Amino acid sequence: MGIGGRNGGPQTRYNPIPLPARRPVSSKFEGEGAKSILILAVNPGSTSTKIAAYQDELCLWKEVIEHSAQELQPFARISDQSSYRIEKIQEVLREKGQKLEVFAAIVGRGGLLKPLPGGTYLVDEYLAAQCQNAPGGEHASNLGAIIAFHLGQRIKAPAYIVDPVAVDEMEAVARLSGLPELPRLSQGHALNMKAVARKVARQLGKAYHEVNLVVAHLGSGISVTPHRRGLMIDVNNANMEGPFSVERCGTLPAALLVKLCYSGRYSETEMLKKILKEGGLYAYLGTKDAREAERRMQEGDARAKLVLEALAYQAAKEIGAMTTVLLGEVDRIILTGGLAHSEFITGEICRRVSFLAPVEIIPGEEEMESLVLGALRVLRKEEEALVYRA
Template sequence: MKILVINPGSTSTKIAVYQDEDCILSKNIEYASEEINKYPSTMMQLQMRKDSIIQTLNVEGHELGSFKAIVGRGGMLPKVKSGAYLVNETMIRRLKENPMYEHASNLGAVIAGEIAELINVDAYIYDSVRVDEMNEVARISGMPDIERTSTCHALNSRAMAIKTAKKVENRYGELNFIVAHLGGGISISVHEKGHIVDIIADDEGPFSPERCGKLPCKNLIDLCYSGQFDEKTMHKKLRGQGGLVAYLGTNDAREVEKMIAAGNEYAKIIYEAMAYQIAKGIGELSTVVKGKVDYIIITGGIAYSDMLTTWIKERVEFIAPVEIIPGEYEMEALAFGTLRVLRNEETAREYTE
């Protein structure tokens, strides 16, 4: 069965064609900044992006009529369950008219739906960025004004847990996992018998290459009202200019390891501190399932770092076996999830409000 996968980013659209489990085409369609900037909103890029996808498929020799299904990256919907949803008019209307946030991923379902309509097949989203299956007790923050919500790398994290379960000849829904996704931002999630029941988001846990993570609240409030920085600058200090960037001037873990190899002790302390905080987060989430963790998974781009993953593993392997799965597998996750629906191994939900 042939599946078209669509994953819009801020200045590009990744597409892939899968024939069952085999990826037979992978393309990153990039757009010039002047092309993107002429649209007042992300959703207004819809026709341009859709045309570029169809044109690319034509050039690569893939007729639209050859696809069994289309899957797009799920956008900023209200809370949804994990797994597959059929793209319907209610979902498209919400993403077009009233998404939770403006984000390129909002285009995924809409483009998938429009292309699917052209060839009379179903369109899906899978493991939207808004997957939220947290327990009610996990939503309590300590301040009634703020409710904790699930914001993590759900797509790749669930895919790696499913992959690990298959590797050990078991089912995802029968095991407990803790998954640490290490990228520009770091999120950690605990999966209890097939559901992400709690998370540590990228602003409440370990610092990362670009984000500062959890901070002492009183000191942060003092800094916000110190008069040194405006609101926009403070947001940048938290996301984009925090973490490794703030301490070492780079968001590239490979550059940090070069500093360490050259004898930079300060760089070593900072890098080890990041591993230390990731391990603390894993330990924290192990309490959610009362220590009954079957596997710990470390994934994402920085999981290629043997130095970092060794430091983490040394601190957490007493909890459960540790699986290192470097990289991101979003396109594969979207395709494989859709394939399970087509094979009746999973059932797609109907989106309602």
Template sequence: MEKVLVINPGATSTKIAIFSGTRRIFLKIIEHGLEDLARYEHVIDQFGYRYNLLLSALADAAIALSDFDAVVGRGGMLQPVESGTYEINRDMIEDLKLASRGEHASNLGALLADKVSGDYGIPSYIVDPVSVDEMDDVARVSGLSDLPRVSLSHALNGKAIARKAARHIGGRYESFNIIVAHLGTGVSISAHRNGRMVDVNNAQEEGPFSSDRCGTVPSYRLAKMCFSGRYSEQEILNKLMGSGGLSSLLGMKDVRKIEELANSGNKDADLALRALTYQIAKEIGALSTVFNGKLDGIAITGGLAHSDRIVKDIVSRVEFLSRVLIFPGEDEMASLALGVLRVLRGEEEPKKYKGTCKIEKPA
């Protein structure tokens, strides 16, 4: 049975999992204190710190790294790429170190996996990074030529859930039209047509608002705000991502607490939650036009899918479009492992990252 090591660095933790085939046999979550991370000016500077903790955790569990068939890291903010499983190479490592598309903890995933690969002779991969870009040309166009739409999304979970939804419907992912609504700290809603994610909102700058992100806001008034002299550039950026959404509306971002307030009669909390589900449902409805209404399924996933109220409100607005499937939470570790297993089992060929939008297809 194939043995795969999975490494998933997040903002304040590094998750490590071991899979024997499709079965997870080990999970370790290494928490990183804010005071420890504060010592590093840039995310990339955390590499040595996180790698040593990874080795210590595996040593404490008496796990020998030489026993693995492959290691996979979470993909980071790379240049736009097609969906798939990618061999980690020098172009990828250099792009992640440069961080031209932004700093993010996920950028460390490939670097950590590559280090394991170099030290222990194990093939290393990433799967469906956030920069997966399969958008139709027409979907890229915005109303301002300077600002084309960009595909940055929860591609790993979105693709995995689309495949799972296809199995529930009764066929292959490549055969169906599916909308996936990933409802987490950010909300990304994607349209999957015959195995490609042909449209998706960039959860950092458009679409429905979320717990701490603004989503789409009135652009003219935003421009006036930017040049009002009242805010610095960083303050504006923080308003859009970090202190927007529910945080801006209610001063809190914990959806469970907000739901408790709404259920106890707090009108502001109730309105904010109704607006959240309204915007999500409206985005799903808009994406249904991508398929000319020929939609095979809608999948709702992510942390907010644990909320019966949120799911019920969304379903009530979109169930006329197609069947709705609910997959609460996310399982990025399994999604990463499954991507590598498809390669190890010869079900798909690994792709080679070339940077700047260039993909070398398998021979």
């Protein structure tokens, strides 16, 4: 698919860099000259735990462990589930005949920590305890560091997390909202956005810290962020502002929102649910499936077409705004996330923004691969592991 850019001429859709040929396995990282590195990735969700084994960049296998409500019911807090989920992971390893000891490192999804710079963090006892105490709130992603730490301790291997949701590299000027009581907060899909940014930088023959990019993660929430020389210097918090998405309202007319909140029709809990889970596409069309909305559009539903156009329109406006943050010096615009599979949505966005910079489309969200690549950069000594201290 050719997508025009400001420099003229068609730009080809991004194709992932081919993976290296599979090489002999070395059970532990051996430093310079090591033949191969085995890594176990762990990504906990609210009702599942995804695990995957990688040999360098090559995925050997993936599994999704489902957790029923009945199984999780005895745990008062999400962080209390760690021992239960570790045992489930070990059951899968035993079924596969996979020894935990062969892994050079364990990498987990980062949780709701206090604001921190992007990068790969060593999970030590302090960081694991912080996730156990949940300083930013209870969330399944907090289990990533806890599980990685305990598995790593069992085999005396390092544990890491990579680019958690709490990544904060915003400039001071970006934090002001217009009310001192309501600062703009940095939360977004940092793991996926930084991963695709690095991929596109490599495609351009450059390092991540050598390029300027605008990355739009199009999912259940939409995050758009400018990356300047390796830092995400601004971002719309998808829970609070920016484009509406599949289920989130995005930015709303402030005065009308205040009136609705004080109308007596909704409690605080109900309003938050309305904004975060019952807004956007769902509020207009009654579905959270963009494919269903497109099917309706193709069958002649004018309202479905209008709502999908508006979603793309708002995403394009946010991308345009973020190009001003970079003073128009943008090497690429990147569209990623689940909605980037939609040729209609990406086509509408490209129609509005391709004059600003060439557009690359990398659909989906390869969270497991992104976690592993972060660990590999440290194990290969391309980066130093960061240490988290609140």
